[in-house]
Amino acid sequence: AQSVTQPDIHITVSEGASLELRCNYSYGATPYLFWYVQSPGQGLQLLLKYFSGDTLVQGIKGFEAEFKRSQSSFNLRKPSVHWSDAAEYFCAVAFRGANNLFFGTGTRLTVIP
Amino acid sequence: EPEVTQTPSHQVTQMGQEVILRCVPISNHLYFYWYRQILGQKVEFLVSFYNNEISEKSEIFDDQFSVERPDGSNFTLKIRSTKLEDSAMYFCASSDVGTLGAFFGQGTRLTVV
Numbered sequence: 422a423q424s425v426t427q428p429d430i431h432i433t434v435s436e437g438a439s440l441e442l443r444c445n446y447s448y449g450a451t452p453y454l455f456w457y458v459q460s461p462g463q464g465l466q467l468l469l470k471y472f473s474g475d476t477l478v479q480g481i482k483g484f485e486a487e488f489k490r491s492q493s494s495f496n497l498r499k500p501s502v503h504w505s506d507a508a509e510y511f512c513a514v515a516f517r518g519a520n521n522l523f524f525g526t527g528t529r530l531t532v533i534p
Numbered sequence: 535e536p537e538v539t540q541t542p543s544h545q546v547t548q549m550g551q552e553v554i555l556r557c558v559p560i561s562n563h564l565y566f567y568w569y570r571q572i573l574g575q576k577v578e579f580l581v582s583f584y585n586n587e588i589s590e591k592s593e594i595f596d597d598q599f600s601v602e603r604p605d606g607s608n609f610t611l612k613i614r615s616t617k618l619e620d621s622a623m624y625f626c627a628s629s630d631v632g633t634l635g636a637f638f639g640q641g642t643r644l645t646v647v
Contacts, residue, residue, distance in 0.1 A: 464639050
């Protein structure tokens with residue numbers, strides 16, 4: 422069955438530390454891959470997306486993600502976290518031929534001083 | 535920057551009442567979507583709309599739900615007879631390239647009492 426998994430429900434990092442949020446998918450082919458961020462009381466903002474080509478994708482707010490076909494993963498990274506990065510992060514996939522997004526359960530990021 | 539606008543931001547309704555959630559998509563977009571997020575759960579796809587008709591819908595989108603694009607700018611989601619379990623954040627999204635580039639609105643929080 423097609424699915425997307427975010428294994429970490431909640432992550433706490435110190436401001437200035439590096440961050441990696443995990444995302445894995447289950448699908449017979451390579452889907453389209455996305456990361457969204459949801460700040461408290463806000464909507465979903467697209468951070469970055471991967472369709473094909475270079476497996477390292479740069480996004481907004483200093484985020485990047487790397488697609489690894491062998492691991493069926495699309496992990497989100499940031500070298501130095503800022504307090505304003507505290508939010509909920511959602512990995513999403515669009516399976517080829519479908520016209521909708523499947524979201525993971527989200528990872529809540531807390532940033533401590 | 536163009537954005538998807540949703541109104542109201544929060545709506546409280548009594549069980550059994552009809553509600554209409556409104557969205558103004560980005561003006562040149564052709565694909566429209568509704569998603570919902572029950573508190574503490576993942577974002578779930580409800581329906582996609584293209585060329586004045588539903589192109590895809592999920593199991594959640596039963597006969598109680600309907601969508602409409604009544605004029606050139608609005609896109610609405612109607613819930614005919616609300617149930618307690620319809621309480622959720624409802625997100626509208628629009629795109630000019632299908633699901634690959636969807637922009638989400640801020641959401642409408644629906645509370646059914």
